[in-house]
Amino acid sequence: MTAPTPAPLVDVRGLTVSFGGGAPVVSGLDLSVAPGESVALVGESGSGKSVTARALLGLADGGRGGGRARVTADAFRIAGHDLRGRDGRVAAPAGLWRRIRGGDVALVLQDALTSLDPLRPVGREIDDALRLHTRLSPTGRAARVRELLAAVGLSGDGTDTGALRPGALSGGMRQRALIAAGLSGAPKLLIADEPTTALDATVAARILDLLADLRAPADGSPAAGMGQLLISHDLAVVSRVAEKVLVMRAGEVVESGPTAEVLADPQHEYTRMLLAAVPAGKPRGTRLCLPGATGTTAPPPPAARATPPAPAPTPATAAGAAADPALEAAGLVKMFTRRDEAGRAVAFRAVDDVSFSLAAGTTLGIVGESGSGKTTTARMALGLTDPDAGRVDLFGAPFAGDRGDGHPVAEAARRPRRPQLGAVYQDPLSSFDPRMSVGALLADAVSGGRTRRAGAHRRRIGELLDMVGLDAGASARHPRSLSGGQRQRVAIARALAPGPRVLICDEPVSALDVSVQAQILDLLDDLQRDLGLSYLFISHDLAVVRHVSDQLLVMRGGRVVESGETEQVFSDPQEQYTRDLLAASPALRAAAPGD
Amino acid sequence: MKILRWLLTRLAGGLFVLWAVATLVFIGIRLVPGDPVEAIVGGPGSQAGPEAFALARAEYGLDEPLIVQYGLMLANLVRGDLGTSYSLKVPVAEAVSEQLPGTLALALLAWGLAWLLALSVALFTALATGPRLSRVADAAGSGLEIFAAAVPHFWLGSVLVLVFATSLGWLPPVATDSPAGLVLPVATLALPLAGFLGQVMRESLATALASPFALAARARGESETGVVLRHGLRHAALPGISLSGWALGSLISGAVVVEALFARGGLGRTLLSAVTLRDIPLVTGVVLVSALTYVVVMAAADVVERLVDPRLGTTTATRAAQPDLAAGGGRP
Secondary structure, three states, rough: OOOOOOOEEEEEEEEEEEEOOOOOOOEEEEEEEOOEEEEEEEEOOOOHHHHHHHHOOOOOOOOOOOOOOOEEOOOOEEEEEEEEEEEEEEOOOHHHHHEEOOOEEEEEEOHHHHHOOOOOOHHHHHHHHHHOOOOOEEEEEHHHHHHHHHHHOOOOOOOOOOOOOOHHHEEEEEEHHHHHHOOOOOOOOOEEEOOOOOOHHHHHHHHHHHHHHHHHOOOOOOOOOOOEEEOOHHHHHHHHHHOOEEEEEEOOOEEEEEEHHHHHHHOHHHHHHHHHHOOOOOOOOOOOOOOOOOOOOOOOOOOOOOOOOOOOOOOOOOOOOOOEEEEEEEEEEEEEEEEEOOOEEEEEEEEEEEEEEEEEEEEEEOOOOOOOHHHHHHHOOOOOOOOEEEEEEEOOOOEEEOOOOEEEOOOHHHHHHHHEEEEEOOOHHHOOOOOOHHHHHHHHOOOOOOOOOOOHHHHHHHHHHHHHHOOOOHHHOOOOHHHHHHHHHHHHHHHHHOOOOOOEOOOOOOOOOOOHHHHHHHHHHHHHHHOOOEEEEOOHHHHHHHHHHHHEEEOOEEEEEEEEEHHHHHHHOOOOHOOOOHOOOOOOOOOOOOO | HHHHHHHHHHHHHHHHHHHHHHHHHHHHHHHOOOOOHHHHOOOOOOOOOOOHHHHHHHHHHOHHHHHHHHHHHHHHHHHHOOOOOOHHHHHHHHHHHHHHHHHHHHHHHHHHHHHHHHHHHHHHHHHHHHHHHHHHHHHHHHHHHHHHHHHHHHHHHHHHHHHHHHHHHOOOOOOOOHHHHHHOOOOOOOHHHHHHHHHHHHHHHHHHHOOOOHHHHHHHHOHHHHHHHHHHHHHHHHHHHHOHHHHHHHHHHHHHHHHHHHHOOOOHHHHHHHOOOOOHHHHHHHHHHHHHHHHHHHHHHHHHHHHHHOOOHHHHHHHHHHHHHHOOOOOO
16 A cells, blocks of 8 residues: 555445345445556456446446446445435436546446447447547547557558448457547546457457556656556456456455455455466366365366266376377368458468377367367367368278278268267357257257157266266256356266267367366366266367367467477477467466465 | 449349249239130120130230240340230330339338338337336337238228328328328328338347447447437348338338229239239239339348448358357357
8 A cells, every 4th residue: 555545536335236126236345446556356257247347337237227226335436526325326417427438437348249339330439439528520539539549559551440340350459449449538447347358368468468558657647547447257367467356256345455465365265266266377187176165156076977888988097198099180171262352252271281199088189269270170070071181080990081092981981980079169058959958958969869858868867967067957957047167067968978989179168257167177177087088179278278188289370380298388389379379378477376 | 343243143133033023924814714815805894706806816926825925925025025905005114104103102102101100119219218118118119010010001091091081181082193192192001011110120229229339338428319329220220221122012012902092093003903804914014013123122222231231241251261260269
């Protein structure tokens, strides 16, 4: 604490938000942000952090259907405006709220894809706050929009980015445009809700740098600096930028303090659980869930050891080098066409000469950013996309692509061997038939599509649910009524149903909160050990891949940039791209407990 | 280059539609019981003798085998010759071009009115904020729309005539050349269409206003009216534009009823009497002109839609090119 603290931008005490008379989703929250300060609000989905951010702008209910959200506080001062009514409710005339929104406080929403109007050029979105909060002439505003685009690094190579619609921009560019739209009203406080969540590591790192740069006042007077409130589920992101951190769970702040202190010496059990769940820097095989930890979602009992019906597990997890390859790919090539600026169809190599070998009982990680060809590689390994060249062998026999005589392996020849290969995807919900219950989904998978009556395979379904740490009652449930982590467990159970020996996991934990991610990674680890499974594990997240993989493949633009033993690649990367990727990957700055 | 290819594709598609329509009409009208020659010799109940019938049949080529008649028709159409009406004894092109402007005026006015009504209801319900008012406005809007969309033209027209012409005497009961005479026919044609359009527009407006980009606009200090007008309106208009082709089809079929009901001349009434009389060239001509209008409107709607929503031009290409983006790349 420095002695002469400038008047805080946010001074909120006892903030409580409830909807429609229900239980509060935020209760008794104290928050203060000083000028030039960066404060992080960390918590998992449903912890109330986004609602808190919106409540600061009087938008707890999304700005429509007013009155259903009840927001009260013991103190509520935003950028010098006292917005607390006599009855304790937070209220202000609509005109005052509108001056604060965008003018004093900017909110940069998560998911830049849906937070920009797809039908409007981004320049118009950036212009909005100028039109509403400044007296600039239209030409003055146009000039300012160009300055703002330059300030967020969107004015390269002479194209007028402001005239483009969001659909023409990449994820990182959209996030930049959204930040520019927030900056245009020259706000004293910038609230960023998950600003890097949907982005690749290198892009996310640049966005975080941008946010940090914005806070450093150009004229050298610290008091002029912009305050920032950063909302994230990711402690690693927070540790990179924020000076102060508040950890939220179920609407309450369980711990707060300077970031370094909280990370180095967490006082609350929940904070410790969050820290332990971060896979960065945890050696292969280490459990990510604390024993006996009681989070909002309790970690499952160790997967019960149901005897796998199918192949006898190979004595695995020893040195994988000696084992026979379970899945082997050689010279895979896939061409796609895309249209260039002139609208001509151009062929490009989505996957270009990719070879790998997955030793039985081990995990091969493929890491790369969007568009690097990793998913196309997975689809070819699964025999879902025909390679234009190259081949895939499963346990030594041709499975996809060239079968050895110049002809591709026919689906009819492949089908009897499909049960040996399972797949788990990022979004389980969209890979489930929305009308089927969990039991029906598993019956369908167990019977190879012959029946969807759960009763016909009750014993096997029970075994599968048990293996993935769900109780038998889940069979009657509907995937929609399950949590994200439970759904991914169902997806894994379904993949295991035919008794596969190889699982292809394509971003299996990318849509999950960090603590749930930890549970799923632990589960996959247990299953590998118990069933002798081999994994092809695809992710854009270096920390996750490092934690799970024995061997690693780094892909970029359809090509394998680097490959080898995971630890060797990480400790001694040979290629510049791998080094960039490593540098960009957020890691906890302070040592986590248990290391 | 791109535009030229688009134009050629459209042109080929349009020609195919016209050919298919001509063929269907050719088959369809021959399935109607009765003898088309009756129309030539003076309509049903004509007193002409068998020689007159035979003469007419030979003159109009109706004694040839069907396949020859079909070939002759196509050959004439390719030359742009729609033939001569059996009943009116004037070239079909002349008869159609005489009736087309009236029907087009009716349809365009009804179209404009339908858009105006649908957008007004959608905007009104969107701007009615507050928990109770918005629910009431929503229920009222949706009830009106469903009712309007459900009523048939002939019933609606009759009721409007009873109320505004017979009882109140404000408007003439039949179509006249004065603007007042257009009000009831246009309203009869427009209301059901407005009901349909209103439903889809209100739906997509509500979706747009509940989306993150609307929240982002509010967080920039935009007023609710500003959010609706600057962000919602385009999203509301999109489905209306996509439905333009369908709307025109419904307006033309509606015009058949409305023109008969209000004793107004036009393509609809011409078509009705031509079908009754089995006046093959006239039926073919009217249907082809309607189909041509439809093809042109569909192409125009396509252009406008792409102008409003540039995503349409690129989606397919992007999807094919970047399969990774859809599945990979982090949290949704």
